[in-house]
Amino acid sequence: MAETALPAETSNPANIDKLRAARRSPASHLSENFASGSVAGTVALKEIPFQTMVGIRVDRESDAGQRLASVTGGLPAACGEVAGGERATTLWLGPDEFLVVAPETAHDSLGGDLVRALFEALGDAPGQVVDLSANRTTFELSGIRAKDVLEKSCSLDLHPRAFHAGTALATEIGNIPAVLWKTGEDTFRIFPRASFAAFLGRWLLDGMKEFASPEVP
Amino acid sequence: MLLISCPNCGPRDETEFHYGGQAHVAYPENPNDLNDREWAEYLFYRDNTKGNFAERWVHSTGCRKWFNMLRDTVTYDIKAVYKMGEPRPDLTNEAISPEGASK
Numbered sequence: 001m002a003e004t005a006l007p008a009e010t011s012n013p014a015n016i017d018k019l020r021a022a023r024r025s026p027a028s029h030l031s032e033n034f035a036s037g038s039v040a041g042t043v044a045l046k047e048i049p050f051q052t053m054v055g056i057r058v059d060r061e062s063d064a065g066q067r068l069a070s071v072t073g074g075l076p077a078a079c080g081e082v083a084g085g086e087r088a089t090t091l092w093l094g095p096d097e098f099l100v101v102a103p104e105t106a107h108d109s110l111g112g113d114l115v116r117a118l119f120e121a122l123g124d125a126p127g128q129v130v131d132l133s134a135n136r137t138t139f140e141l142s143g144i145r146a147k148d149v150l151e152k153s154c155s156l157d158l159h160p161r162a163f164h165a166g167t168a169l170a171t172e173i174g175n176i177p178a179v180l181w182k183t184g185e186d187t188f189r190i191f192p193r194a195s196f197a198a199f200l201g202r203w204l205l206d207g208m209k210e211f212a213s214p215e216v217p
Numbered sequence: 218m219l220l221i222s223c224p225n226c227g228p229r230d231e232t233e234f235h236y237g238g239q240a241h242v243a244y245p246e247n248p249n250d251l252n253d254r255e256w257a258e259y260l261f262y263r264d265n266t267k268g269n270f271a272e273r274w275v276h277s278t279g280c281r282k283w284f285n286m287l288r289d290t291v292t293y294d295i296k297a298v299y300k301m302g303e304p305r306p307d308l309t310n311e312a313i314s315p316e317g318a319s320k
Contacts, residue, residue: 079225079227079279079280093280093281094279094281094282095225095280095282097280097281155230156229170226170278171229172230172278175232177278
């Protein structure tokens with residue numbers, strides 16, 4: 001979040017808990033709605049706040065691209081691909097644009113070193129490494145009806161035959177741009193921009209509503 | 218709704234794209250030599266073709282890359298999708314697949 005004030009405030013471990021307590025995620029005010037709107041065993045929605053995200057723009061064939069790939073554990077080569085390493089997972093956004101996603105604790109402000117390591121790997125080479133942790137939030141939509149909820153407002157072919165687990169696509173969900181990552185057979189992670197988080201959260205809750213009622217024969 | 222085959226991402230809805238106007242409008246070699254009329258024509262004058270029209274599109278909510286497309290302005294048939302910098306395909310000589318990417 002506060003990448004401009006890295007050294008003094010945040011590198012002190014004593015301040016970390018204070019900083020975390022002061023943070024408020026984009027959809028935190030909807031957490032009770034998410035809990036009450038989830039239907040046990042059918043479909044569930046929750047926010048996974050404050051994931052570390054870093055935007056990378058680099059030619060993946062170049063030396064700098066390979067240096068960055070060694071930090072992230074590979075850069076995906078084509079649309080939909082996701083490269084995974086020990087430290088982070090990298091999603092393909094464009095031929096020269098990637099989104100690195102890592103747990104909250106990988107962020108430099110919480111004692112991690114991911115952003116700095118990527119920054120140093122790029123060095124002076126053409127490209128960019130930008131801390132985007134505050135740019136997007138993460139929703140996790142899971143359950144056997146998760147696909148049905150998404151299909152109401154996402155025009156991609158979400159059938160398992162076309163959209164495999166471990167695939168991520170940048171697309172539109174509910175008319176807003178978002179990245180959709182299928183992490184498991186019935187689990188989707190959605191990355192909307194922070195300013196769209198409340199809208200998309202309520203939108204998905206509305207789509208989940210019908211599954212709370214008994215099925216009409 | 219058009220279904221546009223992005224060269225990077227494959228077929229997506231038209232709402233994911235933005236239109237960029239006529240393709241292959243070259244920047245003048247010596248802009249300083251142009252008089253006001255020629256400069257205005259370069260900036261603002263575009264063809265209004267009935268039939269196959271080469272135009273630029275950007276996949277703004279996907280890979281954010283620009284590409285060219287040959288589209289029939291009457292039927293909205295997408296005749297060809299090709300990369301930036303490639304010449305306009307000659308449809309009379311060869312059959313061109315409208316599929317951009319293989320997937």
